[in-house]
Amino acid sequence: MQLEAHSLSFRYGKNPWLFKNVEFSVEPGEVVGLVGPSGFGKTTFCRILAGYEQPVEGSVTLGGNPLPVKGYHPVQLVFQHPERAVNPRWKMNKILNEAWKPDKELLDTLGIEQEWLARWPGELSGGELQRFCVARALGPETRFLIADEMTTMLDAVTQAQIWHAVLEIARQREMGIIVVSHEAKLVERLCDRVVELGRRL
Amino acid sequence: MSSLKNKRQRAILITVLAVVLLAGVVLLGFILDEEKIATHLDNRNSPPSLEHLFGTDWLGRDMFTRTMMGLSLSMGVGLAGALGSTMIAAFLGMIAATMGRAADAIVSWLIDLFLSVPHLVTLILISFSLGGGAKGIIVGIALTHWPSLSRVIRAEMMQIRSAEYVQVSRRMGRPGWWIAAKHIFPHILPQLLVGFLLMFPHAILHEAAVTFLGMGLSPHQPAIGIILSESMKYLSSGLWWLAFFPGLSLLFAVRLFDVIGGNLRLFTDPSKTHEE
Numbered sequence: 429m430q431l432e433a434h435s436l437s438f439r440y441g442k443n444p445w446l447f448k449n450v451e452f453s454v455e456p457g458e459v460v461g462l463v464g465p466s467g468f469g470k471t472t473f474c475r476i477l478a479g480y481e482q483p484v485e486g487s488v489t490l491g492g493n494p495l496p497v498k499g500y501h502p503v504q505l506v507f508q509h510p511e512r513a514v515n516p517r518w519k520m521n522k523i524l525n526e527a528w529k530p531d532k533e534l535l536d537t538l539g540i541e542q543e544w545l546a547r548w549p550g551e552l553s554g555g556e557l558q559r560f561c562v563a564r565a566l567g568p569e570t571r572f573l574i575a576d577e578m579t580t581m582l583d584a585v586t587q588a589q590i591w592h593a594v595l596e597i598a599r600q601r602e603m604g605i606i607v608v609s610h611e612a613k614l615v616e617r618l619c620d621r622v623v624e625l626g627r628r629l
Numbered sequence: 630m631s632s633l634k635n636k637r638q639r640a641i642l643i644t645v646l647a648v649v650l651l652a653g654v655v656l657l658g659f660i661l662d663e664e665k666i667a668t669h670l671d672n673r674n675s676p677p678s679l680e681h682l683f684g685t686d687w688l689g690r691d692m693f694t695r696t697m698m699g700l701s702l703s704m705g706v707g708l709a710g711a712l713g714s715t716m717i718a719a720f721l722g723m724i725a726a727t728m729g730r731a732a733d734a735i736v737s738w739l740i741d742l743f744l745s746v747p748h749l750v751t752l753i754l755i756s757f758s759l760g761g762g763a764k765g766i767i768v769g770i771a772l773t774h775w776p777s778l779s780r781v782i783r784a785e786m787m788q789i790r791s792a793e794y795v796q797v798s799r800r801m802g803r804p805g806w807w808i809a810a811k812h813i814f815p816h817i818l819p820q821l822l823v824g825f826l827l828m829f830p831h832a833i834l835h836e837a838a839v840t841f842l843g844m845g846l847s848p849h850q851p852a853i854g855i856i857l858s859e860s861m862k863y864l865s866s867g868l869w870w871l872a873f874f875p876g877l878s879l880l881f882a883v884r885l886f887d888v889i890g891g892n893l894r895l896f897t898d899p900s901k902t903h904e905e
Contacts, residue, residue, distance in 0.1 A: 479800055500802035512793045517815055527801035567801070 429456055429491035431477065431503060431572050431604060436486035438472055446472055449486070452623065454572060454604040459595070461619035462608045468625050470608050474574045477606070478505035490571065500527065504565035508577035510557035514549045521545040524560055528567040537593040538563050555586040562590060566597060572604040580609065591618060637895070644892045647885040651704070654882065658701025665694040666851065677870050684870035687863060692856075696875045699853040700882055702846075706763060707832035710770025714832070715825040718775040719817070722782025726790065736783070743776040752835055757844050766845045770832045778824040782817060789816050819897030826890030830883035837879060853879050 433452040439445045446469035454460050464470055475481045477488055479501045488495055490502055507513045514523045524530060524545065535542075538559045544552060552560075558578065565573060573594070579587040595618070598605050609615050615622060669689030677684040683692035725736035743751070752769040759765035789795060789812065798808050839845040840854025848855055853875055860871035 480796060498802070501800040504800065505797075507793060507797075509793075513797055515794045515812055526798060526803070564797075564801075 429571055430454065432489050433473075433477065434487050434489065436473070436476065436483050436488070438469065438476060438481070438484050447625065450625070454606060456571065456604050457598065457602045458621065459598070459605045459607065459619045461615035461622040462606055462625060463610075463612075463615060463622060464625035466610075470625055471576055473625060474505055474576045474606070474608060477572075478503045478574055480505065500567060500569045502569055502571040503574065504567070504570045504572070505574045505576060506558075506561050506565050506578045508580055510554055510561045511549060513561050514557060516549050518549070519545070520547055520549065520552065520560060523549070524564055526564060530563045530566070534563055534566065534597070537596065539589055539593070555582045555590075558582060558586075559590060562594060566594075570603060572606065573598070574606045574608070576608045577610070578607075579614075580611070587614075640892045640895055644889055647889050651882065651885055651889075654697055655701045655704060657697040658699075661694045661697055665691040666698070674868055677874070683874035684868075686860075686871055687868070692871065692874060695851045695856055696853070696878050698851040699856055699875065700878055702850060703833045703836055703853050703879070704882070706766055706836045706846075706852075707770070707829050709767045710832040710836070711774065711825055711828040713767065713771025714774040714828055715778065715821060717771065718778035718824065719782055719821055721775065722779045723786060725779075725783040726786030733783075736779070740776045740780055743773065748773050748831075749835060749838060753839055753842070753844055756839055761844055761847070763846055763850075766836050766839060769839070770835060773835075774828050774831060778821075778828065781820055781824065785817055785820055786813070789813055819894070823890050823894045823897070826886060826893060829890070830886045833879070833883055833886070 431454045433450060435449040435451065437445060437448040437450070450473065452473075462470055462473070472481065476483050479495055479497075495501065495503065514520075524540075540556075540559050540563060544556060544560075549557060562578070575594070579590055582590070591614075594605065597603070605618075607615055607618055667690070669685070672681075672685055672689040673687055675681060675685045681691050681693065683696055685691055686695075721736050721739070725733045751773045755772055756765035756769035759768055792812075795808060795812050798812060803811075836845060837852070837854040837857065840852050841858045842854075843858065845854055846852040848859075856875045857872055857879075860868070860875070863871050
């Protein structure tokens with residue numbers, strides 16, 4: 429089940445094209461880095477792959493089929509700011525189990541402690557919250573995970589812990605990962621292949 | 630007093646007290662004997678005493694009983710009016726936020742239209758054209774008090790609709806109705822409740838005002854507005870208690886509702902859960 433983008437183009441309204449005719453593909457189990465200067469549409473590109481936006485031209489396919497519009501999206505996106513990606517009126521337990529019930533093993537791998545489950549999002553740190561967002565996105569139907577600056581605002585130890593866990597799970601499940609980051613060292617360390625998104629693609 | 634250490638516990642205590650007081654007034658309005666507001670010409674114009682806490686009027690009616698009955702009647706009218714208004718606000722706010730640009734433009738225009746005319750003027754017009762009485766007042770209040778709350782609901786809906794966690798929820802395959810029920814409605818509900826409670830004092834005051842002007846409830850009902858407008862004639866002859874106590878009670882009741890509404894806002898805000 430390959431994730432492919434065919435001649436993808438996007439612009440907001442009548443603004444200049446953010447990117448035009450981008451070809452992109454990820455194999456299952458592959459870790460691909462996506463780099464490029466700020467404002468070149470990396471995040472928008474990720475949002476299209478994960479079904480948050482519709483491309484102006486071109487299409488995204490998974491194993492040759494178009495992505496589903498309804499139901500659980502097989503491409504899950506983890507955002508840079510976890511505090512915005514959780515409902516502040518829900519306790520962590522409810523947030524974690526919104527789509528599926530992660531087992532204890534997964535929570536341990538990601539370093540999520542049981543006592544955090546009874547707390548409000550405002551009572552956890554960014555790193556702690558991001559672990560929940562990652563766990564939530566790793567449902568059994570997730571084929572590809574997109575990490576859009578997923579660990580940028582976290583300290584080095586937390587960063588390493590989360591990435592170890594994610595890579596481990598990805599290997600077990602043959603899940604593809606797309607890493608978007610400005611940290612060249614991180615991308616170099618994690619990825620099998622790096623794609624550069626520039627104006628002239 | 631260890632239980633009164635933090636702001637939250639103090640607020641809970643005050644809210645409970647306010648609710649009990651208001652409930653007490655409504656209860657008194659029902660259980661007080663009609664006999665007490667019958668005419669007793671032998672006991673006219675007596676100043677406040679232990680037997681007649683608020684004194685008696687020029688027909689010998691007990692002013693305390695009249696005030697309590699008047700307040701509970703006002704609260705009934707206020708309740709109906711504020712409830713109607715809150716429903717209109719919620720309905721229009723949701724339409725504006727979810728039904729596209731044209732609907733939004735129309736609703737926003739309506740809000741601006743109603744906000745540009747003073748409440749009281751529209752209220753008097755509507756209630757007068759419906760022939761006055763409780764029905765006129767209630768419809769009038771319901772039709773005039775929704776705009777600001779509607780604007781709040783519209784803004785909240787727009788904000789939460791594009792919130793990241795709502796979009797995430799959609800990508801995790803949650804159906805639209807589920808998102809509306811679990812994410813959006815719980816977010817709107819506190820605003821609606823607080824809006825409703827804060828509308829209440831307005832509704833009561835405006836009811837009293839319109840009735841005072843003679844375009845509201847009929848003079849046979851013991852409404853606060855009626856009591857106040859009748860008392861005006863006797864103020865100059867030194868019967869100060871006729872207007873003083875009912876007026877004070879009205880202010881007090883209105884303030885209590887304000888306190889309840891304000892505290893409810895405090896309780897429903899999760900970021901204030903642990904405020905000391």
